[in-house]
Amino acid sequence: MMKKLFAAALLSMTAAAATAVPFGSQSVLVVEDDTGKVLLEKNADRVVPIASLTKLMTAMVVLDAKQDMDEPIEIEKADVDTLKHSTSRVPVGATIPRRDVLQLALMSSDNRAAASLARTYPGGIEAFKTAVKHKIIALGMTNTAIEEPTGLNPANRSTAEDLVKMATAASRYPEITRITTDPRDLISIKGREVEYHNTNRLVGAKGWDIGLSKTGYTQEAGRCLIMKVKAAGKNATLVLLNAGASSVRMLDALNIRRYVLGDSTTTANAAPRAKAVSTRHHVRRAKKRRHN
Template sequence: MLKKLFATVVMSISVSAFAVPFGSQSVLVVEDDTGKILIEKNADRVVPIASLTKLMTAMVVLDAKQDMDELIEIDRSDVDTVKHSSSRVPVGALISRRDVLQLALMSSDNRAAAALARTFPGGKEGFKAAVRHKIAVLGMTQTVIEEPTGLNPRNRSTAGDLVKMAAASSKYPEITAMTTESKDLININGREVEYRNTNRLVGAKGWDIGLSKTGYIQEAGRCLIMNIKAGGKNATMVLLNAGASSARILDALNIRRFITGEKAPVVARASNRAPRYKASSSRARIKASAGKTKIKAVKKRSKTKVVPKRRKK
């Protein structure tokens, strides 16, 4: 048994050698087809999730099967009075629910997300009840979502729970399509206005992205949920509380390099804790920290299929 464990460690040296500190304070990367954890750092830490919230908003709106062609009027009550974030969606504009959902997901517009909750069956209270039910159904036991935009720092979750949310979101064709559009023209008061994706990697050369959502408020830092295909694998990554957009992007680049087997990281970022890389064997995990390596035996996890200004969110 010890010989087998030692062999596993030896085979995993190339994995731990790749290990670099991440700029994101919480990181979780899961291989979709097997449910195997590839990278894990503070995945159970409960933190604000900012506009990652909008994936949940989109799911409950789509679950309600409302008329997506119905025109929604953007109301003054939809304006952000919490963080005073900007919006290019004017009060009084009449926009189809489908386009309002597109604005909330692709360009992370807060007025759009607020309008979706306001016009939900039963209003804002009906929306909150639907969110609570969806959280329970998905088994997101460490998650609380109180409003639709993510502007409130009391919207909190863990990287582990957010992988579940990503898996559920990826089953909605509308969500995967809208979050992976690099830009789109939206009819605003009879005029075509171009809106762009808040994730700069969407549409970038070399990236095959199946789901994407960014988030930012000061309390949450820069956040990202993304499903990617790389090195013949489908993987979902959750990055929480990066100090800057550049750190979030570099973390994503390093994760893709790890998945594809490239050895050299793009850059090393400062972090208060090194990430844990799942070894090639499901029986052992290598944990790098403070220049020494600890070996910890773990049970094989059951397989779960995970499919996957302008102020940057």
């Protein structure tokens, strides 16, 4: 009896602390995966631009098409961002296996990579857009519109509520969960090994158990984040939209883990990622390259 009372009191204190915390993201939603219970909500039904969170949808649609993941894709001028003029470390003319292009689009949020995945979709970009619309309907994302694969266009809009549905669906794809939780990877670009990093600094940080991750940023969308995390025995999905800075987005994630999920071990500073990619990962990629 005393244990139940203590647990209830602790839960009440945690909820009160979460309510008192001023979250900087304009839209916030935290949902407990096992029960569907909403643990924290702020403007969760507000329709806003979603930036590169879009790429989770792009990845699902590409994987649904069951294309040859070893097929080489050449990055073309058509893949270059002429809307926001964003930079890319993937040069035009590079030929990269589709699985590595997917890695670049998700882990490093590369826009040329995402654009090339849509361009080489069976039937081309228009067929890709149609497939995205069907996927949105199938997932019940009633307040979502996605017009292109990168998220650069502010017409790609959704709500935190819909994005939890997207994250839940994306987490059922082993390739997406693996890629988005890789801290870094080596990819062969024009015969040279190039190291790329995850855009989410919390991936690989000490004490963080992350099952899915995707960041996003445009001027219109602000700093955005989707994560599936495990903390204090809870599995939860969190969505943060339109934070004013990366530091605000990270602080919100830390406060969710501490006050909403009740993880007292959380520290204010995320530890740096491990410096080395695992040997197993190197071996896997070396074997794959020999077959291409």
